[in-house]
Amino acid sequence: MLGKADATPMIAVRDLDRAKQFYRDTLGLKTDEEWGGEGMTLKSGDTAINVYKSEFAGTNKATALTFDVDDIDKEVGELKDKGIFFEHYDLEGLTPRGDIYEGEGMKTAWFKDPDGNILSLIEGGD
DSSP, X not given: OGXXXXXXXXXXXXXXXXXXXXXXXXXXXXXXXXXXXXXEEEEETTEEEEEEEOTTTTOOOSEEEEEXXXXXXXXXXXXXXXXXXXXXXXXXTOEEETTEEEETTEEEEEEEOTTOOEEEEEEEOO
16 A cells, blocks of 8 residues: 555645745755756655646645754754744644744744745654
8 A cells, every 4th residue: 555655745836946946045955856847856855855836836724844853943043044934823732932833842843935835844753
């Protein structure tokens, strides 16, 4: 069944050039493959992430992609230095500490890509 299959996140964007600049230049992901102007595959660690053009970009109201990080404070600081603004949500079980939310054994923070897709960072919680 599917439990043995690899899975790939799919992120819809309106403007592929703008997305490439954001994901590659701002977030530091590596371009693995481009699909003739319709999309691209990016690499984050060992994970392949497909970014593709769609009129439905940014319509998801939930987190689309989470990055597991070792030092969330450092990552948040570096992203803020690159102009990233962090989202604030009122979620039960999480206590806000500036842009970082703390829960039992974990920390998380949310931000959006240029199309409004919600991305997050998480430290701990394994």
